[in-house]
Amino acid sequence: MTILDNPRPAFSDAEAREFLRSHFGVEGELSPLPSERDQNFRVMTAGGQALTFKIMNAAEPLLAIEFQTALLRHLEDCDPDLAVPRIVPGAGGRDYVLIDGAAGQHALRLVTYLPGHPLAQEAKTAEVLRGLGSLLGRLDRALAGFGHPGAHRSFDWEIRSTPLARGRLHAVTDPEQRRLVEKALDIYDSRVAPSLKHLRSGVIHNDANDWNVLVADGRVNGLIDFGDAVHSPIAAEIAVACTYAMLEEGSPIEAAARIVAGYHAEHPLQDAEFAVILDLVMARLAISVTMSAARRMGAADDPYLFVSEKPAWDLLRKLSAVDHRIATGILRQACGLEAAPGARRIREWLSANRRNLAPLMNPHPVRQAKHVLDLGSPDEPLAAASAAQDHEAADRAYAELVRRHGFSLGLGPWGERRIIYTAPFFESVLAEGTRRNVHLGLDIFAPAGTEMFTPLAATVVAATINPEPQDYGGLILLEHEPEPGLRFWTLWGHLDHASVRERRVGERLDAGAFVARLGDYAENGGWVPHVHLQLSTTRYEDVSIIPGVGEEAYVDVWADLYPRPYDFAGLTIEAFERTGRTREELIEKRRERLGRNVSLSYSTPLKMVRGEGVWLIDDTGRAYLDCYNNVAHLGHCHPNVVQAIARQAALLNTNTRYLHDTIIDYTERLSRxxxxxxxxxxxxxxxxxxxxxxxxxxxxxxxxxxxxxxxxxxxxxxxxxxxxxxxxxxxxxxxxxxxxxxxxxxxxxxxxxxxxxxxxxxxxxxxxxxxxxxxxxxxxxxxxxxxxxxxxxxxxxxxxxxxxxxxxxxxxxxxxxxxxxxxxxxxxxxxxxxxxxxxxxxxxxxxxxxxxxxxxxxxxxxxxxxxxxxxxxxxxxxxxxxxxxxxxxxxxxxxxxxxxxxEGLLANASDQGAYLLQGMRRLQEKYPAVGDVRGRGLFLGIEMVRDRSTKEHAGDIASKISNRAKELGVLMGTDGPHDNVIKLRPPMIFGREHADLLLEVLDRAMADILH
CATH class of the missing domain: 3.40.640.10 (Type I PLP-dependent aspartate aminotransferase-like (Major domain))
Structure with a gap:
């Protein structure tokens, strides 16, 4: 028989007053207090002192009484200011007294009374919930060194007894409710039970429900009733408190986050503990609702037992729809931690290695003209057509944008607030009355059939098709581990079904390998053709539940769980965020502030905002292969030079009238x-x-x-x-x-x-x-x-x-x-x-x-x-x-x-120069207007003529080819007395892939101009 099976004590007020007088020497007015299994009274003495008098359940073992007594004495010694009851000794200095009753022997205890009202009767403000967490954190920190034989007991409300709830499932007659409990128990078995050995354990209160938490003046003022105290996983303390605080809340995870943040500030939680909090909340709910169902007939007259039954079912239903990874991320970030452990390291690795990744598509997205689409405004025709799933209108709107802005790739940025998600499944499960509208991936709009490639080596985790309107259509999940212990996943959505079916789970893909093609409206959920590319820092067994859209309230959480995939795609931030003046404004300001003979390159000037190796990147995030600017001899912003400048600038910068070693070191090195x-x-x-x-x-x-x-x-x-x-x-x-x-x-x-x-x-x-x-x-x-x-x-x-x-x-x-x-x-x-x-x-x-x-x-x-x-x-x-x-x-x-x-750059200049000369001579054979090709190393020229026999200068042709090459993403110049020589001076780090690109663009530019 468990404690719960024994009836609660039912002594009269007169008997209770006599017990209090005779055993503790205290007289006063008694007021009943609620309790599930004990009989409690508030005592107000004639002198105005408030106390709590407890008559314990006769089934309470003596060891448990001694355990609670030792616990309270320990807290008094370790944290005297902690807001918990203090023992008032009885006659002879005893901490408790035993009396006989009809049901057996009862223990009597008198403790200080903590003023305030139960949290159940107060508003669960952010301050109150954080205060509750803080109090529990202090409590568990104080109990960290406490042990007692009575703490090691097994009873239904101890979280490790969760599996016993399966024995009460027969009492849950509603099929939907039974499924909810079964899911909670399955989660406990699959995720919690295996992790128990990794979780810290200690003595915890284990029952911080809203009747045991006292609030005064809008702040948590105390924690009472240590009857459920037990040696248990530390995380269970938080889970129990969160369970009751989440009841009847529109945003239950947010309520839990406040408690967890307060707790963590006092008693820091470990990663493994964060990971099971939501699962333990669901386990506690499973215990509660099955307990209520099993005892419904026998205890139907006790409203205390069932006061939270309906809210518990409602909460269990809500939490069953919540992704535990997301809930954990919210809790972690509320504590100032990464929403997913290691998220920062993944972001930093991708940022540092962006330039070394294989192209996502051909041409590389960073090389293409791009335009950020607006899918968040109802006034934008493309957004309105997409929301209405009007394919023809969407096509017209997209074509008009291309015509107006002249881009080859449309971009849908991460974090954009959108109006296009109108399907029912975009309703939030985290907060009532809200919808998911924040885009958690990168959309790249390109024609259906466009081939996509993986920038990093990968393993195929999932390949499936979600056919519902506004869903993903063809969908692939890849796992990447570019270095040991650095693992993340990429989701590719809106793909062509045939190419998705080509993928096999477990298949290994090398960097640069083909992944899939973009699907059309019929295959991609009814959207303008594009890929939805999304990163995930946490593992998913079921790809279909990865959210592609999230709630606005948790943007910082999404940044850890599903980071911006810009670096993975090889794109720079300039593609999405413009800074400074526009090109037109700059041209006008140059006219006002600079001399008129300070010239600009190209018929349509460029605004450059970043240099990286052989690339110059403009204000739209488009990268141009720089084959002209020989000032950046080693390529733009070479890290060796940048670091050398920064180190010396931080130490000393002066002139030659003072002695310093660096000028001697440099000139001696140069002299060699x-x-x-x-x-x-x-x-x-x-x-x-x-x-x-x-x-x-x-x-x-x-x-x-x-x-x-x-x-x-x-x-x-x-x-x-x-x-x-x-x-x-x-x-x-x-x-x-x-x-x-x-x-x-x-x-x-x-x-x-x-x-x-x-x-x-x-x-x-x-x-x-x-x-x-x-x-x-x-x-x-x-x-x-x-x-x-x-x-x-x-x-x-x-x-x-x-x-x-x-x-x-x-x-x-x-x-x-x-x-x-x-x-x-x-x-x-x-x-x-x-x-x-x-x-x-x-x-x-x-x-x-x-x-x-x-x-x-x-x-x-x-x-x-x-x-x-x-x-x-x-x-x-x-x-x-x-x-x-x-x-x-x-x-x-x-x-x-x-x-x-x-870096062996002289040899590289020889190799690449010879390769370029060979390629340029092939162009000379192909195009009669190429009069001469000449060069040595990475210093090359192509002389354009109208007729090879007369060698008539053709400066206009050279200029047009140079400008066309710029449109195609390669920078070059013209020179010579008649400006008819295309001048090429690439950086010394120019590689074979860059040489191939230069030759490809020269060929295309010449074809476009000369044919």
Whole structure:
């Protein structure tokens, strides 16, 4: 016979007063208090003291009485301020007294009375519920070191007795109710029972129902009745309290979350405990409702027993529809924890590895023009048509958006509040009267039949078809484990049924493997064709219950359970969130604030907001393959350079008037790449500064002013350099050639005036240069220097003929001048075969200038010079450059040099350059307008002509191809005297896949323009 089978004590008030007087020496007014199995009274003494007098059930074992007594004494010692009753000793100092009654022996106990009203009679405010959790947390923390033989008992209300409820199932006659209980018991058997050995146990109160919790002045003021105290899993304490607090609540999980948050703040819960709280609540409800059903006939006259029966059934029904993963996530996040353990690590891994994942589709989504659709506004035709499942109207609305915004992919962002979910199954099971309307995945709209690929290796967990309107249609669930212990899942919805049927559960898919095709209206739940891509950080056995839409109240929970899949899809945040001014606003502001001759690239300017390796990303999140901007020598934002800059900037940045190691470390490291004759360095900020300084040195050293240059050369933007740059002084706004500047013809092989071998052509041009220099000397204009880009760039990517540079250097030096190699664009390994382009010509310049690439975008440039020239320059006039040679810039330069060596980038430039040249020559065979293809390493040019026989320049064609390539996602430029040379200078990290893309886009752009 259990305690519950013994009748509750029924002594008269007079008998109770006599017990109180004779055994405790206390007299007062008694008021009955409710209790399920004991007889309780509130005592008010003549002196105004309030006490509680308890006559215990005769079936209460003596060991249990001693256990409760020891428990209360322990709490008094460990936490004297805890709001629980304190024992008032009886005669002789006894903590309890035994008396005889008709049903047996009863224990009498007198304790302090805690003021307040039962929570059952008060509002369950957020403050009250959190306070209840806090009180229970303090209680269990105080009991953590307490033990007693009486705590180890088995009775129906102890949570581990849940399986006994199956023996009472026969009393539940309603089939639906029976199914609810069976589900709760099945969950206990499958999820709770196996985890019991992993759960902390201790002595708990075990009955924090709303009649045992006291509230005063809107705050929890006490916890009474330790009759159910027992050694049990700690999590059961929370579960019992939550069970009663959740009754008749519109948002029961939210009520539980407040209790759990208060508890966790005082006595932190473990992951395994969070995971079973909802299951234990359902177990407690199963115990309660089966107990009530079994005892209905015998105790029908006791309203206390059945006061919560209907609310209990209602709550059990609600919780049966709640995903325990979601409920656990809500509880965890209320405590300041991740909704799913490890969610942050998954997000961080995906963010760090986004650029290394295989493309989700072809072309990669990040490379395509995109537009974010608005499915949250009733004024948007596409949203209204989708909500109404009007396919024709949806098609028209989508086509109009494409026409208006010119995109190839429509995007439906994660977290969007939408109006389109009108089916009944979108009603919330978490909060009454609300609907699920927050999108928990990423929608990518593309034509039906579009193929999708997995960015990461995967195992197929599920492949099914949900045919209901507004459901997923074809549906696949993949599991990914990119590194040990890092596991997450991706759901792919709205797929073509045939491709879904191709998948097999357990099938392994490599990164980049085909997953499925997009379905049409008939197969995808009736939506405009798209894929719903969703991440999950928790495992699901049944893919059909993964929610694709959630409630607004729990957006932060969804961010952990179902994180944004943007990184997984390879998309950047700019695709969804625009910042700063629009392009049109920027163009207008440039007109207002910047000089009019600060130019823009392309007929339709781009706004770039991010650089990543070989990619530039615009304000719409579209990535462009950068084959033009050679400043980012190692690719944009190379982590080695970024980290070096950040480290040094955090330590020191000063100038060369102070001693610091970095400039010496850098110049010594740089000297090892150069001929030994170039042993002295000046570190400046820009290539223009470097060339200007080299020119000053040459003129100081020689005492002369005249300079020999190549026609169409460009060396910088200072006035001294404009004066020696035909590219500037010959064009609009230029003042013509100064008399101290002397031009040599561009020594180009493609348009050479003579026929012959490259060596013969080089000899012809060198001979002409020698005659010009001799004429200068004869007229008294002996040159101070000859300055030339080793590969003239703005002249049209001109590669100097063999022997030419060596002969010209000889002519200049014979006349008393010095040779300056401008390697600003072509140095630092860009030619692949050597660190410096001049090395291919077998010459050693007197001065080498470098800039742009050497800091990978950080302002850094260098002049390397022979010692005797530097000595002559030290003529008493101080040379000082405020920022030149600062520690941060030098740290960036060191990182560039180290990376070139560590990553084998010279060899890469050779390999990729040869591959590109081969591909470009195939294009030359295919398109007659391609007059010449030339290049070395990653410095390449394609000359466009109207007719190969006449070699007539075709600058308009080159410009159109460049602009079309930009539309296709690849950046390139044009140069040459007639702007008819397509100029290509990809980053040194350019890979084979990038080379293939460049060739593919060149082919398509040429086809579009030339056919």
């Amino acid at each position: 790449t150069l001929p030994k004759e170039l042993d002295t360095f000046f570190v400046v900020c820009t290539g223009s500064e470097a060339n200007d300084l080299a020119l000053r040195m040459a003129r100081t050293y020689t005492g002369r002013n005249d300079v020999v240059v190549l026609d169409w050369a460009y060396h910088g933007h200072t006035q001294a350099l404009i004066d020696i740059s035909p590219y500037k002084y010959k064009r609009k706004g230029g003042r013509g050639r100064p008399d101290f500047t002397h031009e040599l013809p561009i020594p180009e092989i493609y348009r050479a005036p003579i026929a012959g071998t490259p060596e013969e052509i080089g000899g012809h041009y060198a001979g002409e240069a020698g005659r010009i220099i001799a004429d200068m000397a004869a007229s008294g204009r002996v040159p101070a220097a000859f300055i030339a880009e080793t590969i003239p760039s703005v002249a049209g990517q001109i590669f100097l003929p063999p022997g030419y540079l060596k002969d010209v250097y000889s002519h200049v030096r014979a006349a008393g001048g010095i040779a300056i190699a401008d390697e600003v664009q072509v140095g630092f390994g860009r030619v692949g075969s050597a660190m410096w382009a001049f090395e291919e010509h077998g010459v050693v310049p007197d001065i080498v200038t470098m800039g742009k690439p050497i800091g990978n975008g950080h302002p850094l440039a260098v002049v390397a010079v022979r010692r005797e020239i530097a000595t002559a320059f030290a003529n008493g006039m101080e040379y000082f450059n405020t920022f030149g040679g600062n520690p941060v810039s030098c740290a960036a330069g060191l990182a560039v040099l180290d990376t070139i060596e560590q």
